[in-house]
Amino acid sequence: MKFSAICAAKLKQDCLNTIDPLVFQPILVVKPLQYCGGFSFPPPNFATHACYMMEDKIIFLKEEFVPLLRQLQPDTQPAWGKMDAQKMVEHLRNAFKVANGKVQIDQMITIDDVHLEKLRAFIMTDKPFRENTKSPALPDDPLPKRFDSLSTAIDKMEVELQDVFAAYAANPDLEILNPVFGKLNFTQQVALLYKHVTHHLHQFGLKSHA
DSSP: OOOOHHHHHHHHHHHHEEEETTTTEEEEOOSOOGGGGTOOSOOSSHHHHHHHHHHHHHHIIIIIHHHHHTTOOTTOOOSSSSOOHHHHHHHHHHHHHHHTTSSOOOSOSOOOHHHHHHHHHHHTSSOOOOTTOOOTTSOSSOOOOOSSSHHHHHHHHHHHHHHHHHHHHHOTTOOEEETTTEEEOHHHHHHHHHHHHHHHHHHTTSOOOO
16 A cells, blocks of 8 residues: 555655754755655665655555564563563554644653754664663553453554554644654654654564664
8 A cells, every 4th residue: 555645745845855864964855856756776865765765664654564563472572671562562552642643742851952853863764772762751661451452452553553644644744743752744753653663573573673
């Protein structure tokens, strides 16, 4: 399933102005982003590369992530952290509800502008979250389980993930506030969600970072 033409157009616009993670400076791409028109060739520079790679992340989130997650067993032990399999899935569901705007954030946790800029640059890189990375927005201990089974939790999580894409398709200029990373447009949101879900897939042995 390809992302909508509206989101593709917005992605193209977002990729015209991106962040070089090495120097935390914006890059302006003046040549047409042929990737966004569906061509497949090695991108000539970082900024077009960022746009080129974004479609892979969208496809992964929309088509590959949930089938991978359904391979998870309730008793699978994590390589690190306190969450069991179902608590991890419900944690992702909560993150998706922030990303689709159903849970609205009133104020930022990250208040230092320099630190915020570095965090926002980081999400646009392919560097993974470190093991045992803990969000400052979360309590020390995992939240209690909300659903009666892992399968049900995955079903509920999938709905919230689909609604992330629906929210941005309905309003391509949408920016949704994240308490740690600030206001995120479609491209930034996809980058963060991809980084987040692959972190937890790696945690439970479903996907490596390589």
